[in-house]
Amino acid sequence: MKRIICVLTAIFMLLAAVGCGGGEKKAETKKAEPVATKQAEAAPAPAAGGKKVLVAYFSWGGTTRNVAKLIQEKTGGDIFEIKTETPYPKDIQQTGELGKKEKADNVRPKLAGPMPDLKQYDVILLGYPIWWYIEPMAVKTFVEAQDLSGKTILPFATSGGSDIGSSVADLQKTLPKAQVKDGLLANSTGGIDGWLKDNGVMK
Numbered sequence: 334m335k336r337i338i339c340v341l342t343a344i345f346m347l348l349a350a351v352g353c354g355g356g357e358k359k360a361e362t363k364k365a366e367p368v369a370t371k372q373a374e375a376a377p378a379p380a381a382g383g384k385k386v387l388v389a390y391f392s393w394g395g396t397t398r399n400v401a402k403l404i405q406e407k408t409g410g411d412i413f414e415i416k417t418e419t420p421y422p423k424d425i426q427q428t429g430e431l432g433k434k435e436k437a438d439n440v441r442p443k444l445a446g447p448m449p450d451l452k453q454y455d456v457i458l459l460g461y462p463i464w465w466y467i468e469p470m471a472v473k474t475f476v477e478a479q480d481l482s483g484k485t486i487l488p489f490a491t492s493g494g495s496d497i498g499s500s501v502a503d504l505q506k507t508l509p510k511a512q513v514k515d516g517l518l519a520n521s522t523g524g525i526d527g528w529l530k531d532n533g534v535m536k
């Protein structure tokens with residue numbers, strides 16, 4: 334596990350050395366009419382703790398996707414992948430540059446496909462890789478697209494070593510009317526069960 338963290342940290346250090354030039358500014362997203370997720374065509378069945386749970390995640394390389402799937406199994410909730418209309422490059426350095434520029438310019442990349450109707454859910458487990466110390470801008474597009482007042486948001490992230498704290502603070506600032514709880518840095522799976530139990534969403 335230490336070796337994996339070292340490799341991810343090395344990749345991040347490489348990204349940190351990348352300059353800001355060359356990134357493409359994305360268009361502002363329109364607030365698309367929400368529709369039910371494929372996995373929740375009817376009203377979602379209550380999952381853990383009688384709550385209606387959605388696991389919504391963004392992942393570039395697949396690490397966060399794996400954690401999201403594990404969390405879905407453990408909660409019994411629905412799952413939705415946040416994807417950008419224009420996919421990020423396969424090349425990590427290009428994605429690093431683009432992600433850095435999007436953060437600097439505070440853009441909201443347009444998302445692909447129909448959005449789930451978030452009104453249906455009590456709890457949204459929100460997963461993402463840490464990009465330049467916070468959540469990727471596509472995650473902001475997602476959370477700003479609908480009214481999340483009163484919803485419980487449980488952030489989880491994977492990273493090359495950075496903590497989740499700055500992204501949680503940023504989400505709390507972005508969503509003052511939602512209850513954005515302490516997040517879980519899920520670089521190892523060890524803490525997942527305890528965190529889900531503490532938040533009353535373990536099956």
Ligand SMILES: Cc1cc2nc3c(=O)[nH]c(=O)nc-3n(C[C@H](O)[C@H](O)[C@H](O)COP(=O)(O)O)c2cc1C
Nearest residue numbers: 392393394395396397432462465466492493494495
């Ligand atoms: C654009 C970009 C920016 C990143 N910024 C950070 C960072 O600030 N801190 C960090 O620890 N890791 C950073 N990483 C590494 C990712 O957070 C880490 O590899 C994560 O587990 C990838 O998740 P994914 O496979 O779901 O995309 C960055 C990676 C990319 C592509």
